[in-house]
Amino acid sequence: AQKVTQAQTEISVVEKEDVTLDCVYETRDTTYYLFWYKQPPSGELVFLIRRNSFDEQNEISGRYSWNFQKSTSSFNFTITASQVVDSAVYFCALSEFTGGFKTIFGAGTRLFVKA
Amino acid sequence: KAGVTQTPRYLIKTRGQQVTLSCSPISGHRSVSWYQQTPGQGLQFLFEYFSETQRNKGNFPGRFSGRQFSNSRSEMNVSTLELGDSALYLCASSFRGGIGRAGANVLTFGAGSRLTVL
Numbered sequence: 001a002q003k004v005t006q007a008q009t010e011i012s013v014v015e016k017e018d019v020t021l022d023c024v025y026e027t028r029d030t031t032y033y034l035f036w037y038k039q040p041p042s043g044e045l046v047f048l049i050r051r052n053s054f055d056e057q058n059e060i061s062g063r064y065s066w067n068f069q070k071s072t073s074s075f076n077f078t079i080t081a082s083q084v085v086d087s088a089v090y091f092c093a094l095s096e097f098t099g100g101f102k103t104i105f106g107a108g109t110r111l112f113v114k115a
Numbered sequence: 116k117a118g119v120t121q122t123p124r125y126l127i128k129t130r131g132q133q134v135t136l137s138c139s140p141i142s143g144h145r146s147v148s149w150y151q152q153t154p155g156q157g158l159q160f161l162f163e164y165f166s167e168t169q170r171n172k173g174n175f176p177g178r179f180s181g182r183q184f185s186n187s188r189s190e191m192n193v194s195t196l197e198l199g200d201s202a203l204y205l206c207a208s209s210f211r212g213g214i215g216r217a218g219a220n221v222l223t224f225g226a227g228s229r230l231t232v233l
Contacts, residue, residue: 033220045205045224091158095220101146101211102171103222105158 002027004094006106013082014114021077021109023092029053034068034075035093035103045091051075082113117142119225121206127231133194136228140187140208147189148222149181152203161204164189165211196232203227 003026013019025034036048049059051068059066063083067076079086089110095103120139128134140147149161160173164183181191187208193200207222 035221037222037224043203044226045207045222047221047223050221093222101148101163101165101209101220102160102173103148103220104160105150107157 002094002096002102002104004092004104004106006092006109008109009107010110010112012112012114015084016081018078018080019082019111019113021079021090021092021111023075023077023106025073025075025092025094027073027094027096029096031097033095033103035095036066036075036077037091037093037105038088039091039108040088048077048090079111082111084113084115087111087113119206119208119223121204121225121228123228124226125229125231127233128196129233130196130198132196133192134196134230135190135192136204136206136230138189138191138206138208138225140189140206141223144208144210144223145187146209146211147183147187148207148209149189149191150205150207151175152205152227153201158205161191193230198232201230201232203229 005024032053034051037045038048039045049066056068063080065078089108091108092106093103122137146165148163151159162169162181163171167183178194183189205224205227207224209222
């Protein structure tokens with residue numbers, strides 16, 4: 001069965017600190033997608049990144065970077081030099097192909113970045 | 116390109132009533148998923164529709180139902196409302212393609228419909 005675990009409920013950092021958000025997933029499929037979404041205080045969920053199960057290449061996009069490791073079933077997200085605008089709830093998500101399209105989300109990690 | 120539109124944005128109902136929420140996906144997106152978001156349970160998957168067919172369903176009672184029309188617009192209905200149904204209901208549309216297809220399975224969310232049951 002699908003499962004996404006975000007063990008960190010809340011993280012508080014001071015601006016310019018680096019912060020890593022952890023995500024561990026469970027799936028029986030060999031073909032799947034992993035995602036990170038951001039939900040700012042305004043409320044609307046916004047897509048950040050997608051990885052498919054065949055692509056373990058890590059990615060850096062500006063201050064954001066992602067580390068996908070199939071061996072440990074983890075898909076961690078790092079924000080470098082955090083800013084106050086990064087304050088939001090971040091969700092890790094998993095989408096499988098078996099049984100139709102279904103994306104499930106972790107419980108989310110609330111990030112507070114203090115000035 | 117217009118985003119995902121959900122109506123109404125806010126509504127208040129009383130126990131026992133029913134409610135219908137509407138979602139208009141991004142043009143060209145044929146997959147529509149519904150989620151319930153609450154502080155205690157997070158984002159819970161309700162169901163997903165593709166080409167007017169429900170392809171997947173979450174663990175919700177039969178009081179929760181949905182449908183999709185030929186223009187991909189979707190509605191969800193909750194009958195016999197309970198206090199615990201108070202939540203933010205989110206709709207998300209997706210271009211559903213095969214693995215490796217750009218944008219495939221990425222969910223674009225609407226702003227949500229906030230339901231309060233009194």
